[in-house]
Amino acid sequence: MRRPALIVSGFLSAVSAMLIGSMLAIWLDFRSNAPLRESTDGGKMLRDWLPENIKIPEVATNTMMMTFVITCVMAQWAVYSSRRNDSKHASLALGVVLLTEIALINAQLAIYSQMGIGVRDGSYMTMFYAVTATMLVIIVVCMGFTLLALFRSIAGRAGDLDLVSAHALYCYAVSAIFAALWFVVYVQK
């Protein structure tokens, strides 16, 4: 057998990347076709895409980005421990990954709350909720993967390197996908 879990994780990563990639492509297309308007200080012309009254809560978004880094490190620690049949540390690492994923979901909900926008309020808002909610679903899928690996580790199958490696691969992929979304939606706006 040639590590089927790792292969499936690779496919899942590709599917997630194509999904968010296509949504970001459409986002960029809309943004580039938005009409120009003058900035509030009158200094420059901007694309009329992000409404003037909306502020992106950059603390929360940057915290999400950094949390993904921690998630990746912890996922790799789980692989390291699993390779040594160290179920205690593998379970601990996977538990921390689960906690970071809960934190990510919490941060995303905090962003929604702080922005205070409604999904019907405009084109930007509708597309913003669509793409970020899709990212949230991908994080939830990753969470399911983490739970599966965690339960197997707790049950004593810490040496199951295939599944733990697959989990780590998916965590890396989700982090990379979020990095693209973070840059396009939250940084470039």
Added chain:
Amino acid sequence: MTAIDSSHSATSSSGSIATRSTLLGTIAAYLTASDHKRIGRLLISVSAIFAIATAIEGAILGIERISPSSSIVDADIIVQLFSALRFDLIFSVAAPMMLGLAVAVVPMQVGARALAFARSAMFGFYLWLFGVILVGSSYLNNGGPGGGNAEMVDLFLIGLGLVIAGLLLISTSVATTVLASRRAGMTLIETPIFSWSALVASVSMLLTLPVVAGAIIYVAVDHAYERATFGATEGVNAWIGWAFTTPQIFIVAIPTLGVLAQIVATMTRGKQPLRAGLLIGVGLMSTAVIGAVTQSSQTVNFSGSANDVLKSLIPYLFFNHLPILGVFIVLGLSLLALKNERAKLNAAFVPAFLGVGMVLTGMIGGSVFRITNFKLANTVFEEAVLVYVCYGVVLSGIGAVAYFGPRIWGREIPSGPVLGLGLLGFLATVLASLPYFIAGFADQPASVANNFDYSGPIWLWNSLVGAGHALMALVVLLFFAIAAKSFRSGTVSSATSADLFESVNG
């Protein structure tokens, strides 16, 4: 390694209680199956039923267009039927039929104990089926792209999303089986050609269907919250229409090359000359993925300046003609293999070969469609391209079932009906498509059944198309009835599962 499935008829020795429990047991077994042959059989059977329904849709539309000044069917229903025909050809018939074949055959070809993640594939089948039912319900209630009932349009989008999720799950199982479950010592180069084509098709779907899903999510959210950012109901087609046309539809036809090459290679019982070329040819057809994910059509106009023509010609050739080159390579190498004097012609070769021919004709038509000088946009030419490709897949499916079936289920299908129905299916495909190639040049508008006119025998082209679709419905019905009967109680086959492989090393 999975073994030949010996079919046995359900017997009941005493009373209706035993018969009912056997029937219930069979239903329960199918509902919870993890056997790849059973899952494959479900996919192929259900897609065959949908093929008959789709052909009837096409026949109704053809008949409706015979006389543009009168109508038999209500105008609202006609709009839904046009959209339903496109959806059904690709997502209800062609894609699941090829994936079903892959699920049934690939594990045996690669020497796997079972299909990888078989329960996931079974779940994918139910997701797909439920999605198709939702889409059908939405069409029946004035949903679908451009439909008048907003809630039913939302239902259409949800159904389409479920269909895509189901196909993705099945594709993942097939691709993982080829990559991870091959028997020890079998490298990817040595993988039987049908399994290789199944791998390429599955990976192609894994790359392109999520792009459709991304567009669907935007359109669905926008539509559900009554915004018009994406054009409301009328805009649905604008954002996901590329998934129902070239080059995206070439992806579902990739396994047809594998079917033909596999039949030829095992027919000749010798080493396939330039086998690596076959693998490359199949791979070239998957370059359609690159064209599909751009979500736009690559057209060319030869009437501009030389510089402008060159700028559009290169992407046009790359996205439209590379897949065609792949088909030519496989066809050429397959015909080269037939020069082997040890070749023993198999009846299944005929529908498989004709199926690839029809796919190729559709692909060439698709490339002609993209030359804007011909002004074929919004004409029935595009419908003909779609029908050529998808009915070509059905023909190839007939050949595949006739060829692989005895090797999997241990019972023969008589050659005469396979040959006859293969030729009839070819005739049906030509009748259902070629007249619209001609009518397209005469500017018969697409998706319109009434109030159009052009010089030419309108009644002739449309009645031929209607007849072609009706004939295809009959062919599919007859073939699968014969296959079902043969696999249950036909002659025991002398073929073995070893016949699933071609000779790789001579």
